[in-house]
Each structure stands twice: as structure tokens, then as C-alpha cells.
Amino acid sequence: MTGYDDNNIFARILRGELPCGKVHETDYALAFHDINPQAPVHVLVIPKGKFVSMDDFCRNASAEEIAGLWRAVGEVARTLGLVEGGYRILANHGGHAHQEVPHLHIHILGGRPLGPMLEGGDVPPDGTFTR
Ligand code: AMP
16 A cells, blocks of 8 residues: 555544544544444544554554554444444555555444355364455
């Protein structure tokens, strides 16, 4: 992935240029409802810093920024009542994962049984790939 695009949609949400359904905000993170929810609860948690992806974040974020993002993820899941029933977090990085927005975002999904981790998973039980 290339450099950070200041006009990506989440950068614009962070600057207040576009609205969002805010759930939670700290010095390090903003959480808001996904516009196209894939589960009864589908929230995105984003760092306030300019990080394109998980790889960029893990390489370049400070310890405070890393802790701040993950604390926010845990707090949001707890606040939304997902701890007891269970929830899934995921972050798409790059092309194979279909990352659409080039600002790191952690998806929090829950509110119903979520099924297998990957739709139509093609990895057999012994862990070897077939193609
Ligand atoms: P990803 O494929 O991991 O990059 O996911 C991007 C997510 O951002 C998708 O689930 C979209 O529905 C969501 N999304 C895109 N635009 C907005 C927006 N303006 N507000 C909230 N969620 C959005």
C-alpha cells in the first residue's frame, strides 16, 4: 500500500467533514457504526493517527497509540454488551482481504452467532492449502 490519503472517507469523518454514528471517542480512537452492517452490531474503531493499514500501524504507531486503539476496542465491545454473548474483531489489510478504506479500521461484529470465521473456507483440517 502507498502513502496515506488525506481525503479517504475515515480521514474526513475524523475531521468532522462527514457525519458518523459515533459510539465512543478517546484521545486515540473513534468508534462509529458501520454504514453497511454485516451483523446486528457492527462498529468500526479507528485510530486518530494517519495509518493506512494494520501493517503501517504495527510498524509506526507509538506504544500509546497502540494501547489507546486496543483499549478502545475492548471498551466499545463491553459498552455494547457483547462480552457475554461473544464478538468477533477483524481488520482487513490490502488486496487479498478486500480492504476498501485506506485508514486502519477494526471491525467489531456481534449480536448473533457469527458462523465460521471465513465463508466457504478452503483450508482443510490439516492446515494445508489445496491451491
Ligand atoms: P474494509 O473492507 O475492511 O475496508 O471495510 C470498510 C468498511 O467501511 C465497510 O464495512 C463499509 O461498510 C464501511 N464504511 C464505508 N464508508 C463508511 C461510512 N461513511 N461510515 C461508516 N462506515 C463506512
